[in-house]
Amino acid sequence: MTDPLITAKQLTVDAGSLRILDGVSLAIHPREIVTLIGPNGSGKTTLLKALLGLVCAKGEIVRRAGLKIGYVPQQFTPDFSLPITVRRFLSLFAGREAGDAALARVAVSDLSERQLSALSGGELARVLLARAIAGKPDLLVLDEPLAGVDISGEAALYRLIAEIRDELGCGVLLVSHDLHVVIGQADKVVCLNHHVCCEGDAHDVVRDPAFLELFGARGELALYPHHHDHTHTISGEPVHVHR
Numbered sequence: 001m002t003d004p005l006i007t008a009k010q011l012t013v014d015a016g017s018l019r020i021l022d023g024v025s026l027a028i029h030p031r032e033i034v035t036l037i038g039p040n041g042s043g044k045t046t047l048l049k050a051l052l053g054l055v056c057a058k059g060e061i062v063r064r065a066g067l068k069i070g071y072v073p074q075q076f077t078p079d080f081s082l083p084i085t086v087r088r089f090l091s092l093f094a095g096r097e098a099g100d101a102a103l104a105r106v107a108v109s110d111l112s113e114r115q116l117s118a119l120s121g122g123e124l125a126r127v128l129l130a131r132a133i134a135g136k137p138d139l140l141v142l143d144e145p146l147a148g149v150d151i152s153g154e155a156a157l158y159r160l161i162a163e164i165r166d167e168l169g170c171g172v173l174l175v176s177h178d179l180h181v182v183i184g185q186a187d188k189v190v191c192l193n194h195h196v197c198c199e200g201d202a203h204d205v206v207r208d209p210a211f212l213e214l215f216g217a218r219g220e221l222a223l224y225p226h227h228h229d230h231t232h233t234i235s236g237e238p239v240h241v242h243r
Contacts, residue, residue, distance in 0.1 A: 004029050005067060005139045005171045006051060011059040013046055020046045021057065022195045028139065033165060033172040033185055035202065038192035044175045045074055047192065048143050051173070067139060070132030074143035074175070076124070078117040086119070086127055087112040094134035102130035106160060125157060133164055140164070142174040158185050 004027040013021040020043045028034050036044050050057040052071060078084075086108075090099030103109045106126040111119065119127060125145055132140055145157065162185040165172050186202040 002030050003064065004062075005064050007060075007062045008047075008051060009060040009062070011047070011050055011057045011061070013043070013050055013055060013057045019194060021050065023059075024192070024196055026051075026190065026196070028171040028173050030138070030171050031165060031169055032187045033162065033174070034188045034190060035186040036173065036175045036190050036192055037177070038197075042193045044192055045143055048141055048173070048175065052141060064138070068135055068137045069139045069141060070135060070137035070170075072125075072128045072132050072140075072142045072145050076128060078119075078124075080117045082117075084116050085113050086116055089116050089127070090131055090134060093131050098134045099130070102134040103127070105133065105164070106130045122157075126160075129157075129161070129164075133168065136168055138168075138170050140170055140172045140174075142172065144175050144177065161185065 007025075007027045009025050011021050011024045011026075012019070024043075024047060026034075026047070036047070038044050046055060049055040051061060052069065053061075086103070087096075087099065090103065093099075094102065100109070100112065103112055106129050108123060108126045108130065111123055111127065114123075116124075116127070129142075129145065132142070140161070142161070145161070161172060161174070164170070188199060189202045190199040191197040
């Protein structure tokens with residue numbers, strides 16, 4: 001396997017007396033799609049922001065020299081008082097040719113003269129993805145990119161992300177609650193609940209009967225068939241098992 005694009009070693013993030021991340025280690029390689037799951041409040045977005053250098057963390061983050069990152073945040077609400085077209089929005093981050101090419105790649109060229117504030121959830125998701133890929137990044141970081149996307153568009157959007165991964169040869173780190181949609185594209189799944197509970201190859205995980213049973217019953221969080229010393233409650237709290 002090639003050297004990682006980015007590696008986190010023993011990351012810890014505190015907010016006052018509350019520990020958000022506790023000794024989290026993670027590596028993402030070129031052409032690898034890593035899906036990060038966990039209950040609400042488990043530190044998923046904080047981990048992404050730490051990797052991007054947007055929040056302070058103890059530990060070590062090693063980025064490949066010259067690493068280019070494309071980022072789609074969890075929440076993006078256009079300012080309805082500020083008129084700006086999609087094309088003008090893209091021009092803030094890339095040249096006209098690169099912006100138009102990115103819009104075409106995500107199949108929304110027809111939106112170029114639309115007001116950003118007038119887009120539907122699915123349209124906005126594709127425009128934000130276009131912004132992220134316009135600079136041809138080495139690593140795509142996507143924080144719940146399905147937010148606001150209707151069910152019919154979920155699988156199509158994730159297929160598109162996988163295609164872009166193949167075309168650019170980039171790594172992808174994404175947060176999702178819709179594991180049943182993304183699991184077919186993910187190379188590795190990481191379960192986070194302030195620490196890394198478990199991780200493994202997605203194609204092995206989805207064939208495990210225990211995973212299928214637990215994911216179907218709980219929806220938000222599932223266990224993976226990897227050796228670790230605890231399981232999880234429905235709320236995501238670890239329950240230690242004595243072996």
